[in-house]
Amino acid sequence: MAVAKTTGGAGGASGTGDVRPRLAGRERLVGVDVARGIAILGVFIAHMGVPLVAFALGPEAVEGAGSFAIIDYSGAGATGTVAGWVETAVSGRSAALFAFLAGISLILVAGRHRPDTREERNRARVRVAARAIALIVLGYALATLGSLAVILHFYGLYFLLAIPLLWLRRRYLAAVGAAFLLLGPLLVTGVYSSALPWGSAFGAEESYDAEWEAEWDAKWDDPEWVAEQEALDAKWEARADDPEWVATYEAEQEASDAKWEAEMAEGFADKPLFALDYLESPAGLLVTGIYPAVVFMAYVIAGMLVARLDLRATRVRLGLVAGGVGLAVTGYGSSFLLLGPLSSLLPGGGEDVRYVDLLSADSHANTTLEVIGNTGVAMAVLGLCLLAADRAGRLPYPLAAAGAMTLTLYTAHGVGLWALERVIAPDASWAEFLRLHSVDVFILVGLVFAVLWRRYLGAGPLERPVSWISRTTARRFVPAPATVASESAGTSDLASPSGSATPSA
Numbered sequence: 382m383a384v385a386k387t388t389g390g391a392g393g394a395s396g397t398g399d400v401r402p403r404l405a406g407r408e409r410l411v412g413v414d415v416a417r418g419i420a421i422l423g424v425f426i427a428h429m430g431v432p433l434v435a436f437a438l439g440p441e442a443v444e445g446a447g448s449f450a451i452i453d454y455s456g457a458g459a460t461g462t463v464a465g466w467v468e469t470a471v472s473g474r475s476a477a478l479f480a481f482l483a484g485i486s487l488i489l490v491a492g493r494h495r496p497d498t499r500e501e502r503n504r505a506r507v508r509v510a511a512r513a514i515a516l517i518v519l520g521y522a523l524a525t526l527g528s529l530a531v532i533l534h535f536y537g538l539y540f541l542l543a544i545p546l547l548w549l550r551r552r553y554l555a556a557v558g559a560a561f562l563l564l565g566p567l568l569v570t571g572v573y574s575s576a577l578p579w580g581s582a583f584g585a586e587e588s589y590d591a592e593w594e595a596e597w598d599a600k601w602d603d604p605e606w607v608a609e610q611e612a613l614d615a616k617w618e619a620r621a622d623d624p625e626w627v628a629t630y631e632a633e634q635e636a637s638d639a640k641w642e643a644e645m646a647e648g649f650a651d652k653p654l655f656a657l658d659y660l661e662s663p664a665g666l667l668v669t670g671i672y673p674a675v676v677f678m679a680y681v682i683a684g685m686l687v688a689r690l691d692l693r694a695t696r697v698r699l700g701l702v703a704g705g706v707g708l709a710v711t712g713y714g715s716s717f718l719l720l721g722p723l724s725s726l727l728p729g730g731g732e733d734v735r736y737v738d739l740l741s742a743d744s745h746a747n748t749t750l751e752v753i754g755n756t757g758v759a760m761a762v763l764g765l766c767l768l769a770a771d772r773a774g775r776l777p778y779p780l781a782a783a784g785a786m787t788l789t790l791y792t793a794h795g796v797g798l799w800a801l802e803r804v805i806a807p808d809a810s811w812a813e814f815l816r817l818h819s820v821d822v823f824i825l826v827g828l829v830f831a832v833l834w835r836r837y838l839g840a841g842p843l844e845r846p847v848s849w850i851s852r853t854t855a856r857r858f859v860p861a862p863a864t865v866a867s868e869s870a871g872t873s874d875l876a877s878p879s880g881s882a883t884p885s886a
Contacts, residue, residue, distance in 0.1 A: 410489075410692055410693075410767065411770040411771075411777070411781050412692075412763070412766040412767030412768070412769070412770035412771070413482060413485060413486070413692075413763070413766070413767070413784070414780070414781040414782075414784035414785050415766040415769070415770050415777045415780045415781050415784055416478065416482060416762050416763050416766040416767075416784065417478075417479070417482055417783075417784030417785075417787050418777075418779070418780030418781060418782070418783040418784030418787075419478075419762060419766070419780060419784075420475045420478040420479050420482070420784075420787070421475075421783055421784065421787045421790050421791065421827070422780075422783070422824060423471035423474065423475035423478070424471075424475045424476075424791065424794070425794060425820055425823050425824055425827070426467065426468060426471045426820060427468065427471050427472045427473075427475060428529055428794070428798065428820075429798075429819045429820035429823060430464075430468065430819075430820050431464035431467050431468055431820070432820050432821045432824055433821065434464040469744070472744040472745075473744030473745045473751075473755065474744075474755050474758050474759075476532055476672055476677075477677075477680050477752075477755035477756070477758070477759055478755075478758070478759045478762060479532070479536075479787075480536070480539060480672075480677045480680035480681050480684070481680045481681070481683055481684040481687075481756065481759035481760075481763070482684060482759070482763070483536065483539060483540070483681055483684060484543070484680065484681040484682060484683060484684020484685040484686075484687070484688065485684040485685070485687060485688040485692075485763075486684075486688075487509065487540070487543055487547065487681070487684075487685055487688070488547070488684075488685050488688035488689060489688055490505065490508070490509070491505045491509070491547040491548065492505070492548075493688065493689055494548075495548040496548075500859055502547075502548070503858075503859045504855045504859040505547065505855075506544050506547070507851075507854055507855040507858050507859055508851040508852065508854070508855045509540050509541075509543070509544055509547070509851075510540070510541060510544060510854075511850055511851040511854035511855065512537075512540060512847060512848075512850075512851045513537040513538070513539075513540035513541045514537065515537070515847045515850050515851070516533050516534065516536050516537035516540070516788075516847075517533070517534045517537035517538065518534075519533050519534075519788075519792065519843075519847075520532070520533025520534025520535070520536065520537060521534050521660055523792060523795045523796070524659050524660050524661070525657060525659060525660065526659075526795060526796065526799040526803075527658075527659045527799070528795050528796075528798040528799035528802060528803075529794075529795055529798055530671045530672075531795060532672050533788075533791070533792075534661070534666065535661075535666055535670060535672040535673075535674065535677065536672075538666045538667070538674050539674055539677060539678060539681050542674060542678055542681075543678070543681055543682075543685070546682065546685065551686065551689055554682060554685060554686060555682075555686060557682060558678075558679055558682035558683060558686065561675060561676065561678045561679040561682065562679040562749055562752055562753070563749060564675075565673070565675035565676040565678070565679060565747075566676055566739070566747055566748045566749045566751075566752065567739075568668060568675050569668055569669075569673050569675060569676055569747045570738050570739055570747070570748065671745060673747060676747045676752060679752050679756070680752065680755070680756060680759065683756045683759070683760075684759075687701065687760065687763070692767060695768070698764045698767045698768050699764065699768070700764070701760045701761065701763055701764030701767070702760075702761050702764035702765055702768070704757070704760055705756075705757040705758065705759070705760030705761030705762070705763075705764060706757065706761050707757065708753055708754065708756055708757025708760065709754050709757030709758050709761065710757070711753055711754070711757070712742055712750045712751065712752070712753030712754025712755070712756075712757060713742045713750070713754040715740075715742075715750050715753075716740050716741060716742035716748075716750040716751070716754070717742070719736070719740045720736070720737060720740055720741065724736075742754050778832065779828045779831065779832050780828075782828075782831040782832045782834075782835040782836075783827060783828055783831040785831070785835060785840075785841065785844075786831055786834065786835065786840070786841025786842075786843075786844055788841065788843045788844050788847065789841035789842050789843040789844060790827050790830075790831065790841075792843060793827070794823055794827070797819075797823060798819075801815060801816070801819060
């Protein structure tokens with residue numbers, strides 16, 4: 382792999398803007414940055430919609446703004462159908478990909494093998510811990526804006542939990558990962574569903590009422606009740622053929638929609654610019670939040686296991702693609718079969734909501750099958766990016782530059798969404814354009830900014846101070862011997878050879 386050496390200076394990047402600096406004697410894995418760049422674009426899409434599609438739609442297709450926008454792609458025809466698939470594909474998987482890549486960066490910075498001296502091990506632990514605390518503080522600060530479901534503070538907790546696992550033997554690390562994979566989803570699902578045997582122990586709200594279900598099924602066995610339902614259906618069908626009634630009904634719906642939008646706008650106007658109500662508790666970070674650590678640590682540990690491999694070997698990269706596809710098919714396919722064609726094999730014929738809670742692979746379901754599927758996607762994406770990065774020349778430079786400063790871009794997009802929803806006057810002449818094309822603007826500006834900043838200034842605006850905090854803290858608590866070379870001053874996030882390990886949802 383052709384890799385340029387750095388010449389020092391701010392950011393650790395050469396004046397030519399090379400995205401492949403040598404860090405601490407090791408080469409930078411550009412493919413990891415490319416994968417991270419793809420993930421940050423996925424976050425933008427998940428929060429703001431699919432780029433370019435809005436040009437085929439009108440303003441009436443978008444309700445709300447920023448991450449609260451609801452986009453109706455049906456008016457774009459086949460393009461809208463594809464856009465819906467893309468939005469579904471990135472939702473939830475971008476956060477999983479970042480968590481997976483974080484595990485890789487943790488191992489790359491700590492070393493695939495256990496350091497020889499206690500000082501080296503402690504120095505690595507302190508750096509990771511300082512980075513984690515900085516992410517938690519920044520994540521909570523960003524969460525006060527209420528513009529999106531922030532993952533940074535969750536991410537910091539993942540780092541803290543991973544510290545004892547940094548040099549664990551592979552088989553023990555795999556065992557810990559399997560425990561998170563199997564037990565974490567059971568804990569999370571139980572918190573939300575009292576239908577599960579252990580759910581009531583966590584005070585879960587009632588989500589399954591067996592008595593009500595039995596009463597509902599009994600109604601369909603009552604011919605008189607069924608006849609009444611059929612009569613109602615026939616009445617609605619007859620009305621649908623009456624143009625006057627249809628016009629009245631549509632007018633009522635439009636009035637109802639206008640009232641809802643006015644209430645939403647009034648609600649946003651009444652919201653404070655900053656609020657502590659949006660902050661998760663420690664229990665939220667661990668179990669009840671949207672990115673619960675008891676589940677997402679499975680992604681982190683999967684990345685740590687993959688990082689123990691020789692990621693520069695073509696055989697390993699091809700194995701990641703093949704193995705990732707296999708895992709994705711296993712996770713998503715098993716969910717589809719068990720809740721679909723094979724649902725009759727489950728007790729209750731698959732209609733029991735308890736099995737849906739446990740076997741779903743939908744976005745953010747946080748089930749074992751979803752984690753397996755998402756991990757497979759992350760492995761395949763990483764393998765493809767590692768293969769492509771060495772063969773595409775300068776083509777992946779914008780993605781790699783964005784991937785090297787994801788902390789900056791993630792934070793900027795959170796602040797930008799907040800400004801779009803709360804600060805920018807809705808009647809401004811350009812507000813409607815931003816409302817409809819926010820994702821196009823964010824992606825274009827983000828890529829251009831990343832390329833220029835990375836080329837001329839090196840490490841990102843947030844990556845540099847966070848990296849300085851981790852290095853300075855490590856030097857203060859675990860002073861380095863005079864014989865140990867000073868660490869690079871401009872690395873991203875974990876200061877790892879792969880660049881930033883900073884997340885997005």
